[in-house]
Amino acid sequence: MNLPAAEWYDLRDLNGISRLITEWVADWGPDWLASILTGVIGALGVLAIIGPTLLILIWLERKVIARMQARIGPNRVGPVGLLQPVADAVKLILKEELAPRAADKWVFFLPPVLIFVPAILIWGVLPFGPNMSVADLEMGVLFLVAISGVNVLVVFMAGWAQNNKYALFGAMRVIAMSISYEIPVVLSLLALVFFTGTLSVNGIVLWQQANDVVLFLIFPMSALMFLFGSTAELNRTPADISEAESEIVAGYHTEYSGMRFGLFYAVELANTLAISAFFATFFLGGWWLWGLDQWVPSWLILLAKTGLMYFVFIWLRGTLPRLRLDQLMSFCWKFFVPVGLVFLAVAATQRTLLIELGWDPAVALPIYAVINWGIAGAGVAIYARTAASPAQRLPSRPVMARGRLGGLRAARELADAGSGD
Amino acid sequence: MTSILDATALADRLGAACPGAVAAVAPGELRLHREHLIDAVRFLRDDPESDLVFLSGLTAVDRETHFDVVVHLQSLDHNHLLTVKVEADHDEPVVPSLTALYRGAHLQEREVFDLMGIRFEGHPDLRRMFLWDGFPGYPLRKDFLGMPGQLKAGLPGFPHESGDNAWPVPGTGPRPGGAPIVPGGSP
Amino acid sequence: MTSGTPTGVTPGAAEGGFGPNEPVVVNLGPQHPSTHGVFRLKATLDGERVIDADMIIGYLHRSMEKLAEERTFTQNIPFTDRIDYLAAMSNNLAYCLAVEKLCGIEVPPRAQAIRILFAELQRLASHAMANGTFANDCGAWQTPLFHMFRERERILDMFEMTCGARLTTNYMRIGGVAFDLPPELLPALRSFLDDLPGKIEEYRDLLLGNEILVARSRDVGVIDAEGAVNASLAGPVLRATGVPWDIRKADPYSGYEAFDFDIPVGRNGDCYDRFLVRMEEVRQSVQILEQLIDNIPGGAWLAELPLHLRPPEGEAYARVESPRGELGFYVVSDGGPTPYRFHCRAPSLINLTALREMTIGGTLADAIVTLGSIDIVVGEIDR
Numbered sequence: 001m002n003l004p005a006a007e008w009y010d011l012r013d014l015n016g017i018s019r020l021i022t023e024w025v026a027d028w029g030p031d032w033l034a035s036i037l038t039g040v041i042g043a044l045g046v047l048a049i050i051g052p053t054l055l056i057l058i059w060l061e062r063k064v065i066a067r068m069q070a071r072i073g074p075n076r077v078g079p080v081g082l083l084q085p086v087a088d089a090v091k092l093i094l095k096e097e098l099a100p101r102a103a104d105k106w107v108f109f110l111p112p113v114l115i116f117v118p119a120i121l122i123w124g125v126l127p128f129g130p131n132m133s134v135a136d137l138e139m140g141v142l143f144l145v146a147i148s149g150v151n152v153l154v155v156f157m158a159g160w161a162q163n164n165k166y167a168l169f170g171a172m173r174v175i176a177m178s179i180s181y182e183i184p185v186v187l188s189l190l191a192l193v194f195f196t197g198t199l200s201v202n203g204i205v206l207w208q209q210a211n212d213v214v215l216f217l218i219f220p221m222s223a224l225m226f227l228f229g230s231t232a233e234l235n236r237t238p239a240d241i242s243e244a245e246s247e248i249v250a251g252y253h254t255e256y257s258g259m260r261f262g263l264f265y266a267v268e269l270a271n272t273l274a275i276s277a278f279f280a281t282f283f284l285g286g287w288w289l290w291g292l293d294q295w296v297p298s299w300l301i302l303l304a305k306t307g308l309m310y311f312v313f314i315w316l317r318g319t320l321p322r323l324r325l326d327q328l329m330s331f332c333w334k335f336f337v338p339v340g341l342v343f344l345a346v347a348a349t350q351r352t353l354l355i356e357l358g359w360d361p362a363v364a365l366p367i368y369a370v371i372n373w374g375i376a377g378a379g380v381a382i383y384a385r386t387a388a389s390p391a392q393r394l395p396s397r398p399v400m401a402r403g404r405l406g407g408l409r410a411a412r413e414l415a416d417a418g419s420g421d
Numbered sequence: 422m423t424s425i426l427d428a429t430a431l432a433d434r435l436g437a438a439c440p441g442a443v444a445a446v447a448p449g450e451l452r453l454h455r456e457h458l459i460d461a462v463r464f465l466r467d468d469p470e471s472d473l474v475f476l477s478g479l480t481a482v483d484r485e486t487h488f489d490v491v492v493h494l495q496s497l498d499h500n501h502l503l504t505v506k507v508e509a510d511h512d513e514p515v516v517p518s519l520t521a522l523y524r525g526a527h528l529q530e531r532e533v534f535d536l537m538g539i540r541f542e543g544h545p546d547l548r549r550m551f552l553w554d555g556f557p558g559y560p561l562r563k564d565f566l567g568m569p570g571q572l573k574a575g576l577p578g579f580p581h582e583s584g585d586n587a588w589p590v591p592g593t594g595p596r597p598g599g600a601p602i603v604p605g606g607s608p
Numbered sequence: 609m610t611s612g613t614p615t616g617v618t619p620g621a622a623e624g625g626f627g628p629n630e631p632v633v634v635n636l637g638p639q640h641p642s643t644h645g646v647f648r649l650k651a652t653l654d655g656e657r658v659i660d661a662d663m664i665i666g667y668l669h670r671s672m673e674k675l676a677e678e679r680t681f682t683q684n685i686p687f688t689d690r691i692d693y694l695a696a697m698s699n700n701l702a703y704c705l706a707v708e709k710l711c712g713i714e715v716p717p718r719a720q721a722i723r724i725l726f727a728e729l730q731r732l733a734s735h736a737m738a739n740g741t742f743a744n745d746c747g748a749w750q751t752p753l754f755h756m757f758r759e760r761e762r763i764l765d766m767f768e769m770t771c772g773a774r775l776t777t778n779y780m781r782i783g784g785v786a787f788d789l790p791p792e793l794l795p796a797l798r799s800f801l802d803d804l805p806g807k808i809e810e811y812r813d814l815l816l817g818n819e820i821l822v823a824r825s826r827d828v829g830v831i832d833a834e835g836a837v838n839a840s841l842a843g844p845v846l847r848a849t850g851v852p853w854d855i856r857k858a859d860p861y862s863g864y865e866a867f868d869f870d871i872p873v874g875r876n877g878d879c880y881d882r883f884l885v886r887m888e889e890v891r892q893s894v895q896i897l898e899q900l901i902d903n904i905p906g907g908a909w910l911a912e913l914p915l916h917l918r919p920p921e922g923e924a925y926a927r928v929e930s931p932r933g934e935l936g937f938y939v940v941s942d943g944g945p946t947p948y949r950f951h952c953r954a955p956s957l958i959n960l961t962a963l964r965e966m967t968i969g970g971t972l973a974d975a976i977v978t979l980g981s982i983d984i985v986v987g988e989i990d991r
Contacts, residue, residue: 069754165634169656169972237749238820247973249641321820322747324973325656384819391827391876396816398872398881398888401852405871407474407497411833411850414873423859476840478925478936478953491938493925493953497837497853504925525840528961536673551666551990560674 018042042134046123053303054270058085060307061269061314068318092262100163100255107161111154112256112263118150119267122274127202129287129298140201141189144278145182148233151271152178155242158264159252170251173325174235174242180332181232181239187340188222188229191347192282195219197355201278205286211361212290216283218369221343221376223283225336227312230275232328234268236313238320239328272313273306280305334387339379346372423495425449426503431471438464450504458507458517465494465503466522472496473503476523479530481509481537483563488514488539509539518544536561631659634972638667642745642976645986649963649979656971661964665957668990676950681707681917681939682782684950688937689776691952692988694737697730697767698930699952700780705861706926706937707782710919717905719784720863725797725900726767726779727862727928728893732804733763734931735886735893738983742883743815745980746824752815759807762800769793783911789904797901804894808887816887825879829966829978832877839962842955843933844889845982848874848881855929867896879981886983918945932956932983956988 018041022034059074059082066073074081099108125140127133137143152175159171192215193199196207208214216223232239235251243251253264280286284305287298323331350368353359404410425448432446442457453461465473473494482489488509495502509516518541519526530541531550538559541547549556558565637648646667652660672691676684688699701723708715715723740756764774769790771779779786815821831841833849846853854871856864872888874881919941927936933955940949959982967975 065749065751069751070758071754165632169634237747240747241973247642247976317749318751319814320748321743321818321824322973323820324824324971326971327823389827391878392822394826394875396812396822396884398874398884399850400888401871401873403870404852405854405857406500407472407837407851407853408833409498410852411873414852415850415875422865474837477927477934478938478951480938480949480951480953482923482940482949491923493936493938497851497858500858502859502925523840524835524838525958525961527839528957529840532957536671549666551669553666560671565674 018045039134042124043120046126046134047120049128049299049303050123050270050273054266054273055085056082057273057307057310058088058269060310064311064314065318068315089262092259095258097258097260098255102163103255104161104163107157108255111158111161112260114157115151115154115264115267118147118154119270119274122147122271123277125201126274126277126281127205127286128302129293130202130206132287132299133202136200136202139199141193141199141204144201145186145189148185149178149182151233155252158256162255164255166248166250167252167254169248170242170254173248174252176325177239177242177328177332178233180329181229181336184225184332184336184340185229185233187337187344188219188225189282191219191222191340191343194344195347195351197351201281205281205288208285209288211365213365214283214285218365218372219283219343219347220373221339221379223279224376225340226279226282229332229336230279231313231316232332234272234275234313236272237317238323240317240322241325241328273310276309276313277302277306279309284309330387335379335383339376342375342379343372346375422500424501426471426496426501428503431465431503434468434470435461435464438468444508449502450506452506452508455507455509455516459519459522462492462494462505462519462522465505471503472499474498476519476525476529477502479519479526479533481533481539481561483511483537483561485511485563487511488537490516490533490539492519514539515542516540517542518547520544535559538562636976637664642980644741644980644984647984647986647989649967649975651967651972651975653972656973658967658970658972658975661967661975663960663963665986665989668986670991672991673950673952677946677948680945681919681947684947685780685782686776686778688952689778690987691954691991692930692932692935692956692985693775694985695730695734695931696775696777697726697779698734698928698935700777701727701862702926702928702930702935703937703939704780704782705928706924706939707917707919709926710922710924710939710941711782711917713783713911713913715784715862716908716911717863718907719909719911721900721904722785722789722909723780723862724864724867725897725904726770726777726785728896728900729763729766729797731893731931732890733760735890736760736763738931739811739815739883739886742879742977742980742983743821745976746821748815748821752811755807755811755814759804762796766793766796766800769796781910782917783913784909786910788909794901794904797897801894801897801901805891808890808894812887816884822880824973825883825977825981826876828879828970828974829981830876830878831962831966835962835965836877839965840958841933841962842959843929843931844882844885845933845959845962847871847885849877850874855927855934859927861926861928867899869893869896879977882981882983916945918943923949927953930955932985932988933959952988952991954988954991956982956984956986960984960989 018038021041022038025034025037062084063073063081074084077083077087099105122144124134125137125143127136155174156171159167159174192204196204198204198207204215231237235242243253253261256264280302287293287302289301293301354361354364399414401414404414428446428449428451432443432451435451436443439457439460442453442461443451444454445452465471473496475495475497477493477495479490479492482491488511490507490509492505493502494505507516516539518530520530521543527546528550530544531547533539534541534547535549535551536559632653634651634653635648636651637643638646643649648664648667650662650664651658670690672687676687685700685703688703689696692699736756736759740753743752744750767777768774770793771777771787831849833851836846836849837851850873852871852873857871869892872885872892874885921941921943923938923940925936925938927934934953935955936953938949938951938953939947942948963979963982966978970978
């Protein structure tokens with residue numbers, strides 16, 4: 001926290017306003033009032049940043065995807081279609097909300113509301129600046145992991161209550177996949193925690209600041225595991241099997257219409273935004289950017305990094321097909337979990353060497369980075385070699401008949417000739 | 422270029438292997454007896470010289486006195502085509518199913534059953550395909566929708582033609598050159 | 609999705625509770641994002657694994673074969689557009705060939721060249737659609753589809769400038785084609801052919817080398833060559849099993865024997881091979897068009913025919929290689945102005961013969977990919 005205590009109007013540290021108010025309240029009021037006020041101001045602040053950002057990012061997602069798909073995208077409502085998300089929201093609110101007669105009423109109505117709780121809570125531990133967490137918990141990483149696990153229950157409630165087989169399939173897939181992919185996500189975060197020696201989210205950013213390095217460079221495999229594992233937990237391509245449109249229509253929210261669907265949709269985007277922000281925090285230095293955070297408001301730096309990661313998510317969605325459930329599972333259990341355990345050991349060893357032997361971080365960290373990139377590359381290469389089935393190794397060019405024509409006899413001749421090539 | 426199989430020579434060989442199967446021979450066309458259909462077609466399929474392994478098409482024509490089940494068989498390696506025809510009764514149309522020999526006949530026989538009402542004996546799953554169960558009648562039959570005294574499908578002539586070939590007027594006489602109108606609706 | 613308990617059919621339930629492997633019946637369709645029309649696949653699932661699949665069709669049945677018996681031979685050409693609405697030109701062509709065979713009509717050389725031109729353009733358009741939707745079925749979020757549509761759009765523009773229609777063209781006539789080529793067509797085709805090979809390479813990079821697509825479609829929906837021939841499969845589905853069978857080579861029509869092109873075949877008979885074969889056929893079609901574009905002969909584009917066409921009594925079976933496979937028309941005439949019998953050998957329908965075998969044992973996701981790789985057009989299935 002090398003920033004000087006700023007004036008309350010300093011845009012670099014929005015905490016100043018809150019501090020001013022709490023100090024004023026503490027002068028005449030009880031302590032608990034000040035605490036509650038801080039919480040409320042923090043929550044409002046977070047919502048004030050996230051809400052507009054979300055609207056802009058929805059627009060951005062549709063626009064970027066449209067460009068990737070050789071179309072223009074929304075351009076009718078407002079300047080360059082900027083008001084499109086608002087129009088969508090209004091439309092969804094005005095739509096009739098249908099519920100299947102055979103649905104389990106209470107369990108059907110609750111999930112769209114409940115799913116908002118973890119989506120909002122998760123922002124509590126995100127540091128927007130050196131002093132700008134709503135709650136800078138000592139065990140912030142644990143809190144993050146615990147909160148993101150709540151989603152699964154809500155989604156299962158939704159999938160079960162609709163009395164729809166597609167929804168049930170979607171919910172089952174979410175459960176199987178989320179529970180599996182929580183392990184690599186936790187393992188990747190655990191490696192960071194081992195290495196930096198703190199469970200506080202802000203502590204990890206401060207470690208990166210202290211060592212002048214982003215953790216992405218030192219733990220590339222953890223970054224990949226976190227990224228891919230969170231696409232699985234977020235149900236985004238290439239792991240969007242729980243709402244795979246071409247298979248199970250809309251997955252766990254098939255029967256939800258109107259704003260109930262809108263809430264699921266908004267939460268999905270908010271979660272994507274949150275995971276982008278956490279990726280930026282854990283692996284890209286969060287609000288810190290090699291001293292630039294002294295001059296530019298730190299929350300803007302975080303938003304920029306978040307936007308970058310969000311773009312990566314959009315990009316993945318725009319280009320990749322979807323994996324199958326069993327392929328996702330085997331990727332998780334056969335690759336991510338073992339590799340995650342290896343990196344856990346690596347992180348612990350490297351941390352111990354750094355502490356016990358007192359190596360100079362400026363020398364040790366580049367060496368660690370080289371070693372870790374090497375292990376990661378080797379792991380990916382070995383998995384890519386061994387995972388492909390014989391058919392998947394076949395060339396991606398067809399056999400040309402070259403004048404042959406006929407039935408099974410010609411097919412045999414061609415196969416023989418083709419294998420001789 | 423796909424050649425048309427010499428049906429006469431083939432009929433001789435088929436007659437030797439499966440006596441009594443051939444009912445009539447035309448260029449590129451064999452008319453088989455339905456009692457021997459399976460054996461004869463199996464011979465045509467397995468005989469290396471004819472090698473008709475590919476069932477290109479299976480359909481039926483309502484000839485009003487009987488049905489013709491028309492099968493186009495193709496040899497891929499020899500690249501020749503043979504038309505096989507089998508007659509079915511008009512009142513009780515039953516033909517042995519070719520599904521045991523060609524799985525490709527499966528859906529086509531179901532289609533013929535659905536639209537023409539010919540029952541294929543030995544078909545594993547003979548259900549209506551396009552129309553719903555309980556649909557009255559078989560629409561591709563010539564007498565389907567033939568109201569009493571009205572014309573069946575087909576125009577007797579072009580518009581503005583004179584005489585017998587005039588544009589049809591309901592209830593006026595048979596189609597020139599055609600068979601008499603079959604009164605009565607579909608079953 | 610029909611109503612009912614989430615667990616669906618419960619054979620074990622009557623004997624006392626839930627068995628360990630209780631099958632679930634899921635109706636994919638008639639309205640479903642991936643069934644490409646009103647097609648219903650009734651899949652019985654054990655978990656995610658398909659243990660039985662039954663298709664229920666007929667939602668688009670228009671009884672064209674019956675309707676065609678009440679219209680003159682020429683009036684039936686628009687029907688053929690609506691049989692396979694993604695390959696209207698091929699269907700026009702097949703029907704006209706059948707009637708010409710029946711009447712013994714000679715088609716002028718210019719008309720033959722124009723027919724090949726549009727049949728191949730139609731193949732490009734249809735394969736663009738098939739490949740795009742296949743990628744969609746594999747879970748790509750619309751991107752390949754839109755890119756393929758971009759190319760298809762240019763082809764449909766060419767159709768429009770020639771005959772005024774984009775989808776149901778009604779362009780071929782018995783004895784030739786309806787209109788001569790407009791002067792702006794050949795320049796448009798030229799620039800299209802110049803652009804397309806580069807675009808095809810882009811799609812190869814985007815899709816064929818994509819590990820996820822390979823993982824999703826390799827070893828999925830496999831059928832071997834014997835099974836494919838026995839099940840009368842045709843077109844890319846047959847060729848993907850390694851059988852080099854293409855009507856354009858085997859039974860050349862409309863002058864295809866003069867063109868130099870090759871038949872791509874697959875190695876494994878799986879969904880990826882079907883996709884691969886279609887991608888390569890696009891290149892072969894471009895090759896045909898390149899040979900054709902500067903060599904279109906002059907002269908008449910429609911044969912002299914009597915206005916009142918009464919084919920002699922008899923029957924004819926003519927077939928073409930439509931984008932979906934062997935498309936045949938069996939036309940019987942009794943000497944009257946209308947066909948006595950009009951039958952279409954629909955490749956979409958017959959290619960579905962093997963669907964059950966291909967899907968059983970795979971997962972639900974595999975079934976979708978398999979269905980997409982067969983490339984059905986429901987208008988052609990139901991007619």
